[in-house]
Amino acid sequence: MTHGFATAPVTHGPELGELPLHSKRRLVLWTFCAALGGWLFGYDTGVVSGAMLFIRRDFHLNSFMQGAVVSVLLLSAAVTAPLAGRVADRIGRRKALLLVAAIFVVGLVVAAVAPDVGTLLAARFILGFGVGGASALVPVYLSEMAPTKVRGTMVSTNQLMVTIGLLSSYIVDLLLSGSANWRGMFAFGLVGAVLMLAGMAVAPETPAWLERHGQDGPARSVIARYTPPDQVDSVIRGYGGAREEKGAALSIKEMFTSPAVRPALLIGLALAALQQFCGINTIMYYAPTIMQKTGLNASNALIYSIIIGAINLVVTLIAMRLTDTAGRRRLLIVSLSLMMLATVPMGLAFTALSGTASSVTALLSTLGYIMAFAVGLGPVFWLLNSEIYPPRARAEAASLATMVNWLSNFVVSQAFLPLSNALGQGPTFWVFGVICVLALAYVIARVPETKNRTFQQIDAEIRGMRHQDTRAGQRA
Template identity: 50%
Template sequence: MAQASAGEPGNEASLAGASAEGRRRVWRWGFVIAIGGFLFGYDTGVVSGALLFLRQEFDLSSFQQGSVVSVLLIGAIFGAIGAGRTADKLGRRLTLGLEGVIFVIGTLMAMFAVNYEMLLGARLILGLAVGAASATVPIYLSEVSPAEVRGRILSLNQLMITTGILSSYLVDLAFSSTENWRAMFGTGLVPAIAMVLGAMWLPESPQWLIRRGRVDKARKVLAKVADRESADQLIERVEHQDKTEDDQQRGKPARHGWRLLLAASARPALIVGLTIAAVQQLGGINTIIYYAPTIIEETGLTASNSILYSVFIGIINLVMTVVALRLMDRTGRRVLLLVSLSVMMVSLVLLGLTFVLEMPPLLSLVFMVVYIAAFACGLGPVFWVLIGEVFPPSVRAVGSSASTMVNWLANFIVGLAFLPVVDLIGQGETFWIFAAICAFGIWFVARHVPETSGREFDEVDAALHERFGRGARDH
């Protein structure tokens, strides 16, 4: 397969020839479709406040309360599994619209739940939508983005996730005085309906159209953001790549769906996607956030309730994600990953030390805040950017699906194992396990993850295979 050198800047294909007006239009598309990321964050976070009041109404046991929270993660795993093949079959635009409809259904069920079983079903349906959207949104954003701003546009997903989480905390706070948990869930109807309407307005991904033989329609979409020469380059590039992949598979057993990821051409991207997906969660981010209210309470800095504390954490997440948005295309993905993981590792080591040596709780709080800020500025958003960039276009949907599935599975496993491990070995020692995982992440990124900023797929692909011991000529 003819490829550009991994060390040269990206060829002006894709949407890299976009005009200034075209780039503005892509940004508008990006914000609209990243509503899926907002709903991801909102439906993940809103239950923390709602649970304080609905547990009384439904007289929920501790197990039932935990299941209302965790069943969303189970739904997300299965939603992510199915999203890739659906996006390939129906198209990115229609899939995103259907995910919006599922958000609407799940939200309505939660609003009007009359018992524990109905609420559990609502959270499961919302989980399906959350997992599917988390896999589909990066695909669409990567396929409509000019190479020079692709990192920032893909980072919109994480920005909207953190905005959704913060919004859910603010909504919880607004309705906490009336204990109206139904309104907390119901507010999510607004972005859910907006996602459905937005999908009707958005164009289909031009790369998906080209792969389905709808070249004229793809050219019309590209004409909205790029000049004719750039549009023709993209079409030629995608068609050439498809022909090359067909030639490579000729005479070999046919692979379909997820089996495509096992092909030699996709394997390095799969390893990177799955590993970064696991490290992002196994590094302990959610357990740190969940445990922080206790630390704040011990410092004497606690607000009148845990919802107000959550707003504080949400603001840190959002601010540092905005910082990442500005740095993503300037410093590159590798630098952000390496710095983020390094600061997370050091913070976790010191955090563990404060527990082992019973140091002042204020120090624990400081290290927790530094850890969360480092995650939000690097590993958090960069994962969502990478899964939209490293996979070959022909398997981008199923690759994103596999990566997000592993991400949700790791999230579920850590949440399930955290307290038992703390009981077994202690709090500080548990944080050191997270630090060791971050150390592994640093080694893995340094050895196997190439820089993807400003590069077209064939350049990223060449760099991936070079790092995994296969030169581009072996393609």
């Protein structure tokens, strides 16, 4: 199977280096303001790990209630993600992100002043609305704002900000742990929420949304703020006839039955589930325990989290550049191959090795797995999920895949301990390795390359893959 357009000229929009300084500054500012949603996503999912050390003492929480405080955000995010797309299609991406920022402000304020565990649960539920909305909409906003040649870098900024948010939460937790100030841990997130609220108030609507809703003048005006005048028409054409798709939003049933949407949606849903079922969040959760097994001097688990967060951040920075040079598909193949290989010694460390050999093998294989994820499957899923869908269904389809991602996260997190108790820790990591192999096979067979391609070209290739499958089935 070919993944076409290898020789198609790309004449739609400049590279970042070709832009005047003032245009670069605008794109950087808009990217930063929207990507603060990614920072809040990372911060609010990570901060609770350190805060829980003191929350459980102040509110006298048993293990069930501790789990509830953590997991209620995951469930709320999963519920919110598909709704976010419908809201963004109705009122626009910018206004939807303004609403997300406001939700973060409310949730963080309530969490910081919570007098009891019931109020804290409500705050975490509210924050889940923000996390679900941000995870679904920030990549879509950045994808629709970005010049095609730097779309990978711009959209991957969201994943970079997620990792910075996680690392920030670990550092804030560590700094405030001496005073047991868990309220301050939550309150610090208000810095990002307020900045996002202010930034999105002045950021523009995406030209793709404006074009689809018949606002050609405003769409051209936004494009002209970061594109040379002679390339504006080319950029408009690159949206792939979004105007022709104007109409009522598609229902979930219609997205699954529409020949124009279903092929891309199935790819998005499959990658959303596979990203989580490869085991990244359980391995991230277990990493401090593995590190402690190596006999490192640090005694505080928060320090281990900071080490992991820093490595994740550095590799994500590398991945940002590679998405627009090496390509999305190649990064996925390399990432999944390395993740699969890392699970082999990871399992051996708990089954066949002992002593120092076991500790060092566990540490190195865990770090290798996390780096492999961060260079490919981590950022590339979110990038593809923002660019493979037709304009009419982009926000809603991306949101549906985001919901599947959050639900898969919840399922894997809940299943990890029972599975490791039943099979043993080593064989459980090998199960993740088998899933990596299945994911690799799926990527090779079904996922197209989207580097340097307009939305129109991406849509044409995915539809072409469907027609090839149809003809093959008829010949069989």
